[in-house]
Amino acid sequence: MPTVADHYDTLLAAHYSRMFGDHDAKVAEQRALLERLGLRPEGSAEALDLGCGSGFQSIALAQLGFKVRAVDLSDKLLGELAARRGQLPIEVVQGDLLDALERPGPPAELAVCMGDTLPHLGSKADVERMFAGCRRRLAPGGRLALTFRDLTRELEGVDRFIPVHDSADVIMTCFLEYEPEAVKVHDLVHTRSPRDGRWTLSASFYRKLRLSPDWVSERLEAAGLRVCHREIARGLVTLVARAEADVGRDTKADTSAANGG
Structure with a gap:
């Protein structure tokens, strides 16, 4: 049975970027999204891009002033990012994003896992492991931004x-x-x-x-990441969560407010 890495290596990586049209236009789109979400450097400016692909978010983050560690399994896609980054402060790391979260490094002000990377993980347990890893790597008050497709509704x-x-x-x-x-x-x-x-x-x-917005929000809260922004547009879910200074604090009321009740 092919893994995600196999699929990208043998087929999709060669065509990945063309799916999104002009690369610079996609970077500009992602920069506008990050700005709309208020994700600008406020402290250390250290950022993690988990599942960076060819770098739409990594380049946008660096343009906004972040120092980016960009992680992906695909050497081809990372090669595209390396060729496009110029003098921007982007460190390219080939490897599994879960393993990358276990490695030592400076506390991050921001972590992003965007596009549709989150559902690529092998199991819901891996999703929970990723959230726990992000909580450990984020500085107090640091944020995690996610986008993913809600595939819970079946097309026919x-x-x-x-x-x-x-x-x-x-x-x-x-x-x-x-x-x-x-x-x-x-x-x-x-x-x-x-x-x-x-x-x-x-x-x-x-x-x-198949990840529902409610389940992801609940697991973020359980990991000590308080959901502070949630939106769904044409099946694409966008969530931003903030690392609590005190992981044990009850965040149920905050979650309800962030989710509109």
């Missing part, structure tokens, strides 16, 4: 086929199969040969966790 029939990218030489389509705790994501990539114009199909799949 042809709605499970999702167009991803369409250009003269590459066509990308995604197909979803639902399981109780995960979604099997099949990526179908048609590429046209520049020599003879023939099309070739490459396909692979991996699993994404």
Whole structure:
């Protein structure tokens, strides 16, 4: 059974950035989001980008004044980030984000796990482990920003086929199969040969966790990360949580307010 790392290494990494269009435009979009969420340096300016991909958030964070440690499994995507970072203060780290959180390092003012990285983890227990690791690595008052797709609602029939990218030489389509705790994501990539114009199909799949906004919010609170911002737009969940100075403090009332009741 292919892992997420296998899927990216053998298929998706080569086409990942093109799915999002112009790279600089995507960086600008992410910078605007970070600014809207109030995520600017206020203290040490140390930031962790967990599952950074080709660097949309890492570059945006560095442009805002953060010193970024960018972590990802894919050497190809990290190579793209390294080629684009210029003189920005971005340290590239290849490895598992859970392992990266266990390594020693300065307390972080901000950690981000954005795009749709969170559901790539292997289990809900790994999600909880990540939150605990972030709580340990964040300075008191530091923040964790998450974005992820809510896959708890099942699409049916042809709605499970999702167009991803369409250009003269590459066509990308995604197909979803639902399981109780995960979604099997099949990526179908048609590429046209520049020599003879023939099309070739490459396909692979991996699993994404089905995480509800309520469950993620509850587990953040349990880890000592108080949810201070929550929004859902077209199935994309955005959460910001702050590391409590006193992990044992009761945060139930704060959670209720942040979640609109």
